[in-house]
Amino acid sequence: MVDAVNPAQQLADEEFAPNLRPLVPPALKRAYATVEHVIDEQPWLATPSARYGRGDLVRLASEYEFYKLIQTGALPFEPSWEPYSRPTGKHLVMRTKRALITINQVESPSTMPRKAVFRNTFGLPNTSFLFEDWNREIEERADRKHLLLVHGYQELTFSNLAMPNVETKQIAWKSANLLDLPHQVTEPAKDEGPTDSPDPEAIENIIRMINDNDLGNE
Numbered sequence: 001m002v003d004a005v006n007p008a009q010q011l012a013d014e015e016f017a018p019n020l021r022p023l024v025p026p027a028l029k030r031a032y033a034t035v036e037h038v039i040d041e042q043p044w045l046a047t048p049s050a051r052y053g054r055g056d057l058v059r060l061a062s063e064y065e066f067y068k069l070i071q072t073g074a075l076p077f078e079p080s081w082e083p084y085s086r087p088t089g090k091h092l093v094m095r096t097k098r099a100l101i102t103i104n105q106v107e108s109p110s111t112m113p114r115k116a117v118f119r120n121t122f123g124l125p126n127t128s129f130l131f132e133d134w135n136r137e138i139e140e141r142a143d144r145k146h147l148l149l150v151h152g153y154q155e156l157t158f159s160n161l162a163m164p165n166v167e168t169k170q171i172a173w174k175s176a177n178l179l180d181l182p183h184q185v186t187e188p189a190k191d192e193g194p195t196d197s198p199d200p201e202a203i204e205n206i207i208r209m210i211n212d213n214d215l216g217n218e
Contacts, residue, residue, distance in 0.1 A: 008163040008173035011145055015099040016161055023074055024149070024159055024178045031061035032156045034202045041207065054154075055105055057206060062103050062151070063092040064202050070094065077101065100144045105152045109160045110171050113148065150174075 035057045039045040045053070069075040077094040084091065094101040104113040146166075151159040162174040 006173060009175075011098065012147060012161050012163065012173075012175065015096040015147065016101065016149075020075060021161075021175075021178050022181050023069055025181060027065040027069060028062060028151050028156055028159055028179075030202065031058060031065045034061045034206065037203055038206050041203070058105060059091075059103070060206055061202055062105075064205060066094065066103060066149075067092055095144070098144055099147045101147045101149055103149045103151070106150045107153050109150060109158050109162065109174050109177070111150075112164055112169055112171060113150070 035054060038057060039054070044050055045057075066075065067079055070077050070079045075094070077096055080093045080095060081090040082093050083089070092103060094103075106113055146164060148162040148164060148171075149159070150162050156179070159178040160174045160176070161178070163172045164170075165172040
């Protein structure tokens with residue numbers, strides 16, 4: 001008897017192909033290592049109160065790593081930076097022909113990301129709105145499903161592709177832990193073994209963002 005095909009898994013395999021997934025572990029490892037380095041370099045980030053903002057730094061570093069993979073052609077996605085429903089910033093959306101992929105920190109692979117309106121709107125039907133640009137946006141998304149690339153949490157212990165069910169507010173499907181995949185490490189140090197060390201450019205970018213926004217003096 002032939003096993004039934006899981007449509008969520010089939011979509012994930014087509015839009016984030018298995019041969020691309022070994023890129024995920026080193027990218028996330030670099031992101032987490034970058035954040036630890038930034039915290040070490042910025043004394044005010046070592047305070048108990050600042051530690052609560054570590055997740056925001058992990059988000060910035062993670063999105064930067066995947067944006068770089070897209071820019072270099074390693075990932076065949078189309079990137080876009082889309083605003084949250086409230087004017088609190090933008091987040092990376094990786095677009096494929098049939099999916100919108102976002103990167104999310106969660107407590108466990110089976111946990112839905114915290115409530116955010118942008119995640120729900122990815123599942124909206126093709127409804128008419130007052131403004132034409134809204135209609136175009138819905139039309140562009142109508143045939144695309146939302147895939148999550150989840151990881152976390154305080155330490156990098158898992159990463160999975162997942163498909164959320166907005167109506168039930170549960171994860172409908174998730175892949176095996178991508179961290180268990182054999183993967184290539186990047187930028188080995190000279191005369192040393194392979195490493196997933198942080199990217200100096202990523203460190204500089206995060207520190208620049210902190211300084212430009214005067215986040216250390218709030």
